[in-house]
Amino acid sequence: MLRILLKKYILETWPLWLACAFVLVFFPWVRIWTVSQFELSGFASLIEQFKAFEKFSPVPLSQFLTYEGIIGLTFAEPILLLAVLTFSIARGSDVVSGELGRGTMEMLLAQPISRLKLLLSHGFISVAGLAVLCLLTWIGIVLGLHTNSTLVQQPKTEVSIPGTPISFSNPFEESKSVLTPLHELVSSELYIASTINLFSLGFFMFCLSVFMSSWDQYRWRTIGLVIGVYVAQILLFVLAKSTPRTRFLMPFSFFGAYQPDWMVQSIGSENMPMFAIFRYRSVPNGFFSNIEIGPLGYSLILIGLGLSLYTLACVIFCRRDIPAP
Amino acid sequence: MKRGAIFGLLGPNGAGKTTLIRCLLGFVTPTSGRAQLEGLDCQTQSVLVRRQVAYLPAEARLFRMMRGDVVLDFFSHIHPGGSLDRSKSIATRLSLDLSRRVAFMSTGMRQKLAIACVLACRARLLILDEPTANLDPSVRAEVLTLIREAQCEGSTVLFSSHIFSEIEELCGTAAIMRNGRVIQSIDIEQLRSTHRISAIPTTGASISIGDNNVGEISVIENSVKRFEVDILGPLEEYLPWISSLPLKNLRIEPTGLKNVYESCCEYS
Numbered sequence: 001m002l003r004i005l006l007k008k009y010i011l012e013t014w015p016l017w018l019a020c021a022f023v024l025v026f027f028p029w030v031r032i033w034t035v036s037q038f039e040l041s042g043f044a045s046l047i048e049q050f051k052a053f054e055k056f057s058p059v060p061l062s063q064f065l066t067y068e069g070i071i072g073l074t075f076a077e078p079i080l081l082l083a084v085l086t087f088s089i090a091r092g093s094d095v096v097s098g099e100l101g102r103g104t105m106e107m108l109l110a111q112p113i114s115r116l117k118l119l120l121s122h123g124f125i126s127v128a129g130l131a132v133l134c135l136l137t138w139i140g141i142v143l144g145l146h147t148n149s150t151l152v153q154q155p156k157t158e159v160s161i162p163g164t165p166i167s168f169s170n171p172f173e174e175s176k177s178v179l180t181p182l183h184e185l186v187s188s189e190l191y192i193a194s195t196i197n198l199f200s201l202g203f204f205m206f207c208l209s210v211f212m213s214s215w216d217q218y219r220w221r222t223i224g225l226v227i228g229v230y231v232a233q234i235l236l237f238v239l240a241k242s243t244p245r246t247r248f249l250m251p252f253s254f255f256g257a258y259q260p261d262w263m264v265q266s267i268g269s270e271n272m273p274m275f276a277i278f279r280y281r282s283v284p285n286g287f288f289s290n291i292e293i294g295p296l297g298y299s300l301i302l303i304g305l306g307l308s309l310y311t312l313a314c315v316i317f318c319r320r321d322i323p324a325p
Numbered sequence: 326m327k328r329g330a331i332f333g334l335l336g337p338n339g340a341g342k343t344t345l346i347r348c349l350l351g352f353v354t355p356t357s358g359r360a361q362l363e364g365l366d367c368q369t370q371s372v373l374v375r376r377q378v379a380y381l382p383a384e385a386r387l388f389r390m391m392r393g394d395v396v397l398d399f400f401s402h403i404h405p406g407g408s409l410d411r412s413k414s415i416a417t418r419l420s421l422d423l424s425r426r427v428a429f430m431s432t433g434m435r436q437k438l439a440i441a442c443v444l445a446c447r448a449r450l451l452i453l454d455e456p457t458a459n460l461d462p463s464v465r466a467e468v469l470t471l472i473r474e475a476q477c478e479g480s481t482v483l484f485s486s487h488i489f490s491e492i493e494e495l496c497g498t499a500a501i502m503r504n505g506r507v508i509q510s511i512d513i514e515q516l517r518s519t520h521r522i523s524a525i526p527t528t529g530a531s532i533s534i535g536d537n538n539v540g541e542i543s544v545i546e547n548s549v550k551r552f553e554v555d556i557l558g559p560l561e562e563y564l565p566w567i568s569s570l571p572l573k574n575l576r577i578e579p580t581g582l583k584n585v586y587e588s589c590c591e592y593s
Contacts, residue, residue: 004402012390103386107439110350110380111403114372322352324343325386 001113002121009125016090017129023083024133025140028074032144036182039151040065056241058262063269067150068186071141072264075194080137084202085230087133091126092209093223095119096317097216103325115318119210123310126206134199141195142188151177152185190267193274193295194260200302201258205230207306207313214313217323257301267295326483326498331476333492333499333513334485335582337590341505342485343383346452350380362450376405379446383454383485385439393423393430393438400442412445415471419464432459444471451475451482457491469495489582493517499582501589509589511582519580520560521545523553524572532570545588555580 047061054061063069074080096119099105108118154176160167208229212222237255239246250256266272272279276294293301326332334342347353348360351371360367365374387396397416401407416423419437427435436459443451453472457465472495476482486492492499493513501509526532531547534554545553552572556563560577567575 001403001405004399008388008399011395012388102389103384104388106352106382107380107385107387107400107442109352110375110378110382111400112372112376112405113403321354322347324347325382325384 002117005113005118005121006125009122012094013091013125013129016087017133020083020087020133021136023079024137025143027077027079027083028137028140029144029147031074031077032071032141032182033148035067035070036148036150039153039177040067040070041153056238058259059265063261063265067182068190068264068268069261071144071186072191072194072261074141075191075198075260080198081201084130084133084137084198085205087130088126088202088206089209089223089226091122091129092206093213093219093226095122095210096213097222098213098219100217100323100325101219105322106325109322116314119214119314119317123206123210127203130202130206131199134195134202137198138188138191138195141191145183145186145188146181149179149181150185152180153177189274190264193263193267193299196296196299197258197260197263197302200299200306201254204254204302204306204309207309211309211313211316214317215320254302254305257298257305259295259298263295263298326481328481329476329479330498331472331482331484331496333496333511334483334502335487335489335492335499335586336502340502342502343454344505345502346380346454346483346485349452350375350378377449378452379404379406379443379448379450380452381439381443381454381456383458385436387427387435387438387442389428390426392426393421396427396438397423397441397445401445404446404448406447408445408447411447412441415441415445418467418471433461433464436460437464440468440471444468444475447478448480451480452485453482454485455487456484457486457488465491489586493582501586503590509585511585513582515557516580516582516585518557518559520556520577521553521580521584522556522567522575522577523551524570524575525550526552527571527573532572535566555584 044065047064050061059069064073096105099108109115156169156171156173156175158167159170205226209222209226212225213219216222216225233253233255236249237253240249240253240256241247263274267274272294275296277297277300279292279294334345336342344353348355349362349367351367351374354368362374363377365377367374388399391399393416394413397412398409401409401412413423416438419441421434421437421441423438425434427438430438436456440456443453451472456472457468460468469491472482472484482495484492484496493516496513499511499513500507501511526549529549531549532552534542534544534547541556541558543555543557545555547554552570567577
């Protein structure tokens with residue numbers, strides 16, 4: 001009985017999943033190829049002009065002058081977010097209000113299956129699909145790093161004066177650039193935490209959509225409400241970042257827990273363990289003076305919030321009346 | 326409802342027929358009272374109740390992106406009483422093309438597909454809400470035959486319809502609902518032997534009905550302008566008495582469900 005229900009949800013999911021998978025594998029590859037075509041030091045002057053906007057960035061802008069930083073920015077690209085969020089919202093909104101809107105819920109619930117089982121089997125297929133999509137994003141990054149090379153300027157030969165501690169680079173030597181494979185410059189493991197963070201954002205949006213769908217009757221309204229919440233949260237996040245006075249708003253936006261760029265920087269430059277939930281900080285800062293949230297901690301916040309919404313959705317759906325089609 | 330019988334459910338739109346069915350399936354919570362089926366509470370033991378029920382909604386909507394044969398496969402596997410062979414055999418009897426996607430089927434074809442899904446299920450109770458809507462007369466007759474076959478194999482059938490002839494043909498008993506209540510229970514067998522007499526009195530006075538007839542005659546109208554009664558016994562015994570009455574434009578017809586229904590819905 002459960003097998004046939006899972007089969008139904010796979011049948012409904014795969015066309016959208018395939019389209020998203022295509023985007024999520026090829027977009028990171030194309031982006032890394034684009035990055036490999038440029039000498040990043042050339043962007044220094046451009047980045048300098050955006051110094052005033054550095055407060056909106058989770059990491060110092062200089063991070064984007066490194067290959068690991070600029071590739072980490074892939075996780076903030078609208079196309080990538082659009083693919084993940086489209087999958088999450090489309091699947092999440094479909095489970096109750098979608099079936100009700102199409103009138104198929106009545107035939108489905110006339111069968112001897114509990115509402116909870118129906119919701120969970122849908123959730124299982126959708127979350128598994130989302131997890132594989134995020135894995136494909138990481139595979140896209142790995143492929144990009146292993147199939148692209150970039151020109152890297154070689155350091156000039158050091159000349160030292162015998163008998164003295166003086167050494168300097170040879171001023172008569174011409175600067176040479178060598179084509180270097182990107183995987184020698186950047187480790188793909190750096191992006192595992194960001195990929196988990198991307199999954200947790202998708203999971204949260206999926207659960208939010210299921211929650212909205214659980215009490216609604218019209219899928220278009222469910223999608224509208226979820227997008228409304230998403231936009232409101234972005235605005236809140238920007239507002240929280242704008243001034244020190246509005247910084248207290250940060251915990252009210254779930255975007256505060258979506259920090260893929262920060263994770264790349266912390267793991268790459270500060271050697272933070274990628275699966276750290278908390279990190280002990282030697283320099284006290286604020287109320288929880290010595291404790292800082294780690295990369296996995298941020299992802300767990302989003303997953304925890306998502307699970308709470310999903311539990312609420314289960315309670316609402318199991319108790320509500322099913323309207324006639 | 327008697328076990329193994331076909332029970333008809335009638336009533337005007339909004340009478341509560343579908344709501345009653347939806348209460349039995351646990352789709353809606355009753356505002357008051359409890360619904361039970363085979364001793365199981367329809368709210369708290371809904372899954373167990375639905376194991377014993379196969380339900381065909383009034384407007385059955387199926388998964389649009391599935392092909393007909395995939396829909397049959399889905400419903401035959403999701404219900405413990407389902408059978409793919411039986412549902413395919415019913416689909417063949419209803420001349421249904423199973424290779425088409427539901428989205429490209431006509432309303433009648435979708436109804437046939439839903440019927441094949443539901444009637445193939447060997448459930449103890451079949452709940453059919455207007456099963457013959459959108460079907461052509463020949464398919465309609467075949468569906469009624471299928472329902473009779475299901476009854477012969479031991480299923481009890483709750484048959485909700487607005488078509489009196491179908492209920493008269495199929496059901497042993499029926500109930501008329503209005504405003505959420507059963508206002509009349511009808512024994513269809515008894516109804517078949519009931520006749521309605523309507524005529525105009527010629528004397529300019531109402532007709533006197535003898536005391537010995539009162540028990541078997543139900544007066545609908547007895548005025549100077551119109552005489553209308555239902556006779557609840559063998560008609561031939563009353564014919565001498567009727568011929569002795571001062572009446573003109575006499576009409577004798579089987580009372581039928583239609584007349585009972587109109588009386589109930591008019592006078593209740």
